[in-house]
Amino acid sequence: MMETWIPLASIPADGASYTIDSPEFWNACFAEFNLPCKVLSPIAATITVLPQEDGLLLMGSLAGKVTLPCNRCTEPSEYTIATTFETFEGFPPDTFFLPAKGEEDEEVQDPFDETLIRQAAHGRGIEVNPSALAWQEFSLALPVKPLCSEGCHGLCPTCGCNKNHEACNCAGPEGDPRLASLRGLVIKK
C-alpha cells in the first residue's frame, strides 16, 4: 500500500484534515489485495486527525461508486459508497522500538494498529498514516458477496452460460434428465 506517514509534531492541536482521492492510491490497493474493483466515480476519503492526550481521534467520510463482479454470474454489479466513521487509536508505547538491553519489558503494551500509527525510529516521534484507515473503511463498506440483483440466476455449473440471459438444456438441480421417466414413480409400501 502507498503509505503517507505524517509526523504528529506537524499536526496542530485543533487537528488537520487529509483527503485521499488519488486514483493511483486506490488502484494500487486494488492490485495489492487482488480486488477486481473498477471505479465508476472517483473514490475520496476525507480524514480529520485530532491529537488527544493518549492517542489520536480519527474522523472521516468516504464516497465513491465502484463495480465488483457478481458472486453468482460475474457480471459487474454497481455499489455506491457513502459512509462516515470515527475511531480512536492509542499511542504506541515509547519502548516499542529499542527495548533497553538485558531488561525485560514488564509493561503491558496496548495493542495498536501498526499500519495506521507508529513510533518512528531515530527519535522522529509518532507518525500517522491516514491512508491505511481510508483503505480499511473502504474494504468494510464493500459487500461480502456482491450480487448484480437479489434474484440473479448465476452461471450454469455445466456449460457456463449466464442463466439470466439464456436457457440451456443441462441437468439442473432436479437431477439427470435420463432419470426423468422414473421421477413419477410411486413406491408402494
Ligand SMILES: [Zn+2]
Ligand atoms: Zn449476477
Ligand SMILES: [Zn+2]
Ligand atoms: Zn448449461
